[in-house]
Amino acid sequence: MFPFIPLSPTLNVPTYYLVLSLTVCIGLIWITFRADKFELSRKVTLDLSLIIMVSGFIGGRLFHVFYENFEHYQEDFTRIFYFWNGGFVFYGGAILAGLCSLLYMIFVARVPFEDYLDLFAPVLSFAYMLGRVACLLAGCCYGGACDLPWAVNGLHPTQAYASLWELGVLFILLGSETTAHSLRPKLLKNPGSIFFLWMVLHGIGRLLMEAFRDDFRGPSLGLSISSWISLTVIALGLFLMIRRPTSRS
Template identity: 60%
Template structure:
């Protein structure tokens, strides 16, 4: 792995945070570009993107602290602030960011919630996919031992499985957007995002089946697997229940 970039004998840059920072900048730029394409407020889209990033950071950190390793942080709660030492859970960040984002849209753009979440669907796919590159470089979220030709340090590159899956999802979503005018089902606002929920959840289940790192207590499955099942079911319900005729 390649966890740090050594600038001098005393200064080094964590590749995890470098990659995440670059991905965040790319996604914010893309959000603004897409807001023009969707004829939505660029300011509101940018505010929503920043809100998602802030609450995603907080939620990811807190989920790790209180679910995965609370005993360690209980010894010294100041350690919670030492985020540079690592310790984030994607779904913790996603759940809190999702709640904050929907709450923001409910008050600021109640009639356009589905349009905004469709705008963000490919962006979320890109950010998650490239974000897993950061995990690969940092050496976290590693897979089980194997002797396959593409093994990395004798393990499944579970992070890269997630990268390839989510970038494939990104291509599917962009393809659906491009042909949306001819596809009555996906003309309905919100359905691109709900479809992303289903595909993302499936991809995460695949990744979870290969992982071998500690992710907190399990109840048959890891907590991430349970959340993935919940996201898949919710996405299917939203796809199924939303009438085709509404808000076309």
């Protein structure tokens, strides 16, 4: 759609990586302010930010390489490192980043991880929203055939659907955490519940987006692998919200 910003006849800036770079910068500034606001450790917050960025990058790349297009990389394994050509999967990055972050909080930082889950929830939602904008500009991740007025090149702009949905999720998360603790629904009074709410809402949005995608990635029982992961994320988020005991106020 608009994959490059021309700076000169021989120099172009990829819009995908430009948007992602700006997202990282804004996210780091925002998460630092949030750590101060909620009186949480800046060191732990920035350590977690670095872990999420690095492990998310690796996980997203590995999921693409070994699940989506292994035959292509098997011909020449050095292609794995040609990340500037694209090829990342959000859920792959999210799974590895989540595991690495939990291990760090439990075994290294030794902090109540639920507080940090809530700290990062709206920032992650914001980052995902802009990430899908990056996909739209780069011209990747489109959906199936579409004859509606907003179709792009005859295809569903599923990146725009996902971005708009996530914008709504972001407002819900920010509204939920600013609501007085005593006025929140019971499910949102426990530490970690804002993050678990994000899991549920994000999973629902991803399911809706997948319904419009022409997804080749392992359809099983009529659903893509991303849809199955989304269902798991929704179920896990609901379970974690429901099972946790009444929180400290």
